[in-house]
Amino acid sequence: MAVPIEIDVWQGEIAELEVDAIIVPANESLFMTNPLAQSVKRRAGETVEREAVAQSPVSPGSAAVTGAGNLAASHIIHVVAVGHELKQDRAVLASALNTAFDMSAHLGLPRVAMAPIGVERGVFSADEAAGVLAEVLVGRELRGEALPTSLVIVVSGPEQATAFRAASEALQAASR
Numbered sequence: 001m002a003v004p005i006e007i008d009v010w011q012g013e014i015a016e017l018e019v020d021a022i023i024v025p026a027n028e029s030l031f032m033t034n035p036l037a038q039s040v041k042r043r044a045g046e047t048v049e050r051e052a053v054a055q056s057p058v059s060p061g062s063a064a065v066t067g068a069g070n071l072a073a074s075h076i077i078h079v080v081a082v083g084h085e086l087k088q089d090r091a092v093l094a095s096a097l098n099t100a101f102d103m104s105a106h107l108g109l110p111r112v113a114m115a116p117i118g119v120e121r122g123v124f125s126a127d128e129a130a131g132v133l134a135e136v137l138v139g140r141e142l143r144g145e146a147l148p149t150s151l152v153i154v155v156s157g158p159e160q161a162t163a164f165r166a167a168s169e170a171l172q173a174a175s176r
Helices: 035-044 046-053 090-106 126-143 158-174
Strands: 006-011 021-025 062-067 075-080 111-114 150-155
Touching: 006 158, 021 035, 021 090, 035 046, 035 075, 046 062, 046 075, 062 090, 075 090, 090 111, 090 126, 126 158, 150 158
Parallel strands: 006 150, 021 075, 021 111, 111 150
Antiparallel strands: 062 075
């Protein structure tokens, strides 16, 4: 199944990218406490976390959107894919990803960067998270739901890079 978007896997700092939105993992309280979110908050400014927390609590499988403060991006989508109980649930992860893509489409944000969602507390392996992301992208295409035109998956190391590149290559191979 062809997924008509450009997908890149990049190792680096998500907050540096000049995209329309960044998607970051979050907890139900939306405090930006995981290392990736803390890095984004340092660059974006404290107002981003205050704006997020004002929307909490958020259930696993959903997301909240805020401005992006001092970042080049205009929005941050805070995705809750894993709840406090740290239970692996592929349906909740898929729901969180779909919610994030729905939000970006609703706001007209075609260029999106995202961190691997679900791996932040070791609940999903990089391979599992990449597989769910691929399923979500294919499912959205099959259902005619909006997709970003460009998706940069920002990984933190070689294991994540390998998993997400393999998933991206499989999507591209299926479209030939």
